[in-house]
Amino acid sequence: MASFLRRLSGAIRPTVALLRRAAPLAVWVVVLAQLLGGVAVTAALMLTPTVLTQLFGAGADVGRMSQAVPAIALLACVYLFRLAIDAATAMARAHMGPKVHRQAEEALCRAAAGVDLASFDDAGFYDQMHRAKMRGVMHLEGATNSLVEALGAGFAVVSASVALCWLHPLLLPILLLALLPEGWAALSGARTQYAGMEKTIALSRQLEMMAELATERDAAAEIRANQAQPYVLAEHSRCALALQDHLIDLGIREARAMALGRTLSALGLAATFAALAAMLLGQWLDLAVAGTAVIAIRTAGAALARLMQVSHDLFEKTLYISDYCDFIALAARRGQPGGKLPAPQDPQRIVLDRVTFRYPGSSGAALRELSLAIEAGQTIALVGENGSGKTTLAKVIAGLLQPDEGVVSWDGIDIRQIDPKSLADRVAMVLQHPIRWPRSAKDNIRLGRYDRADPAGVALLAAAQQSRATEVINNLPKTWDTLLSREFAGGHDLSGGQWQRLAVARGLYRDAPLVIWDEPTAPLDAKAEHAVYESLRQLASRRTVILITHRLASVRNADRIYFLERGALVESGRHEELVALGGRYAELYELQSRLNGLEQASPQPAVQA
Numbered sequence: 193m194a195s196f197l198r199r200l201s202g203a204i205r206p207t208v209a210l211l212r213r214a215a216p217l218a219v220w221v222v223v224l225a226q227l228l229g230g231v232a233v234t235a236a237l238m239l240t241p242t243v244l245t246q247l248f249g250a251g252a253d254v255g256r257m258s259q260a261v262p263a264i265a266l267l268a269c270v271y272l273f274r275l276a277i278d279a280a281t282a283m284a285r286a287h288m289g290p291k292v293h294r295q296a297e298e299a300l301c302r303a304a305a306g307v308d309l310a311s312f313d314d315a316g317f318y319d320q321m322h323r324a325k326m327r328g329v330m331h332l333e334g335a336t337n338s339l340v341e342a343l344g345a346g347f348a349v350v351s352a353s354v355a356l357c358w359l360h361p362l363l364l365p366i367l368l369l370a371l372l373p374e375g376w377a378a379l380s381g382a383r384t385q386y387a388g389m390e391k392t393i394a395l396s397r398q399l400e401m402m403a404e405l406a407t408e409r410d411a412a413a414e415i416r417a418n419q420a421q422p423y424v425l426a427e428h429s430r431c432a433l434a435l436q437d438h439l440i441d442l443g444i445r446e447a448r449a450m451a452l453g454r455t456l457s458a459l460g461l462a463a464t465f466a467a468l469a470a471m472l473l474g475q476w477l478d479l480a481v482a483g484t485a486v487i488a489i490r491t492a493g494a495a496l497a498r499l500m501q502v503s504h505d506l507f508e509k510t511l512y513i514s515d516y517c518d519f520i521a522l523a524a525r526r527g528q529p530g531g532k533l534p535a536p537q538d539p540q541r542i543v544l545d546r547v548t549f550r551y552p553g554s555s556g557a558a559l560r561e562l563s564l565a566i567e568a569g570q571t572i573a574l575v576g577e578n579g580s581g582k583t584t585l586a587k588v589i590a591g592l593l594q595p596d597e598g599v600v601s602w603d604g605i606d607i608r609q610i611d612p613k614s615l616a617d618r619v620a621m622v623l624q625h626p627i628r629w630p631r632s633a634k635d636n637i638r639l640g641r642y643d644r645a646d647p648a649g650v651a652l653l654a655a656a657q658q659s660r661a662t663e664v665i666n667n668l669p670k671t672w673d674t675l676l677s678r679e680f681a682g683g684h685d686l687s688g689g690q691w692q693r694l695a696v697a698r699g700l701y702r703d704a705p706l707v708i709w710d711e712p713t714a715p716l717d718a719k720a721e722h723a724v725y726e727s728l729r730q731l732a733s734r735r736t737v738i739l740i741t742h743r744l745a746s747v748r749n750a751d752r753i754y755f756l757e758r759g760a761l762v763e764s765g766r767h768e769e770l771v772a773l774g775g776r777y778a779e780l781y782e783l784q785s786r787l788n789g790l791e792q793a794s795p796q797p798a799v800q801a
């Protein structure tokens with residue numbers, strides 16, 4: 193019971209805090225309205241014996257009945273007042289849900305946007321964020337409705353109790369006799385749900401994952417190509433059956449508790465009526481008061497049942513709400529680390545000194561004791577086999593990931609002392625799997641630096657031309673304004689290579705002193721690849737460029753090539769030096785040359801130093 197109440201208050205407190213922030217006026221209106229509604233219930237019950245006595249006192253008498261008119265009119269006013277209060281509550285409630293939803297979602301997005309990149313590689317963190325997003329927000333909104341209901345029901349119970357006390361003090365224990373079994377039954381039902389909740393959530397999540405696979409666009413092609421539909425359907429059905437059986441079991445146990453509670457409640461009610469009859473016979477009560485007491489007991493009983501029902505609903509939401517709150521607190525602790533110093537405007541020298549990095553939860557290091565120096569204006573190439581650490585290294589250089597050991601410094605300043613926002617401002621990254629923004633083609637490029645002043649769109653056009661994205665855009669139904677998402681009406685999708693051209697244009701539009709290109713041309717055709725390297729060549733004359741690629745022919749002119757193996761730097765130098773060294777780079781270059789016939793055929797465009 194204590195843990196039930198603790199959990200309940202754990203859900204109520206954050207919901208109330210959010211409500212007060214999101215819709216303070218509506219909260220006051222609801223509280224006041226429910227309070228006045230309670231007063232109206234008490235007043236109506238207090239007036240009832242007078243009305244009953246005057247109407248049915250001792251046979252029908254027109255004169256005495258007309259005496260009852262003022263009391264009846266007053267009673268009617270109380271009911272009208274109650275109607276007005278209900279209308280005010282409904283209007284205030286109409287504000288609460290959507291406002292709470294918006295605030296909760298905004299807080300979640302703000303929290304997620306503020307956490308460091310490494311947290312997204314932490315499965316536990318990611319999972320928690322997903323739960324908070326999928327269910328926390330929805331249940332917070334639902335909890336506001338439950339709270340309003342609970343408040344109204346609570347006031348109704350108290351009002352009926354006050355009226356009963358006023359009618360006769362002995363009626364209050366009689367009321368308890370009628371209500372306690374019903375309350376016990378509802379609590380025991382909630383406890384049953386609580387006991388099974390962890391399992392319900394685990395099974396629901398598995399089921400959701402399978403349902404997503406079956407219905408999401410991203411997975412649709414591969415599932416069909418691999419003829420994996422029977423597997424997906426069988427897994428979905430397995431999860432659904434397990435959840436169904438579990439819910440049936442819970443429902444049956446809850447129904448048993450409810451049946452017992454209802455039986456006890458009926459016995460309580462019988463005892464109540466017996467007690468009332470005894471009081472009547474003993475002339476402790478007159479008939480009108482006894483009749484009113486029956487109405488009050490039924491009113492309180494119905495309100496208590498409602499209170500128990502909404503407490504039960506609230507309780508079901510507690511796990512999700514505490515998940516949400518835990519995530520917001522965790523995200524606040526995982527803010528992007530960094531100091532307050534501004535990053536150098538145009539960094540002249542970036543140095544890594546014995547840097548080691550491990551992904552959260554990974555036993556092995558992705559980068560091991562790695563040291564290198566990059567001078568302004570240089571073009572650096574990071575090469576190596578899959579998983580050797582190239583992307584990780586680029587992210588560490590850019591300050592997106594913080595090393596576990598060693599130091600990364602920009603112009604002699606440890607980047608841990610630099611404001612992360614200012615650091616990010618100096619970097620443009622075109623990643624292997626760029627975001628496919630479900631926005632217009634124009635926004636897809638402008639999002640490289642959305643606050644860049646470019647009113648006439650000159651820089652926008654230049655970036656699109658350099659990356660040959662204009663060829664893609666000009667063929668779209670609404671050119672620059674075409675919505676690039678098939679998931680919305682009127683939207684249009686692009687091929688992988690076309691998306692990549694937009695990503696390259698986005699990187700060019702960002703126009704930062706340090707440019708990181710992570711396999712920017714992998715899905716591009718030869719012409720587009722040539723265009724990208726052309727623009728890279730132009731950029732390289734004014735920028736520091738870090739290029740990650742598997743096509744060694746593209747890096748022959750780089751100022752320095754770093755060859756990575758299992759997170760360690762094994763070779764470095766210019767292309768000719770590495771070929772002469774006859775090591776891992778030379779071996780890979782030789783292999784690629786033979787495969788592609790590079791030495792004989794016309795050479796691929798290469799980045800100029």
Ligand SMILES: Nc1ncnc2c1ncn2[C@@H]1O[C@H](COP(=O)(O)OP(=O)(O)OP(=O)(O)O)[C@@H](O)[C@H]1O
Pocket residue numbers: 313551552554558576577578579580581582583584585
């Ligand atoms: N998010 C992650 N969580 C845990 N380990 C990761 C994560 N990302 C990468 N790794 C691991 O870190 C190592 C380096 O990965 P990284 O992506 O830096 O390699 P890469 O050289 O860029 O590979 P590729 O050429 O395939 O793009 C790999 O062993 C990889 O499995």
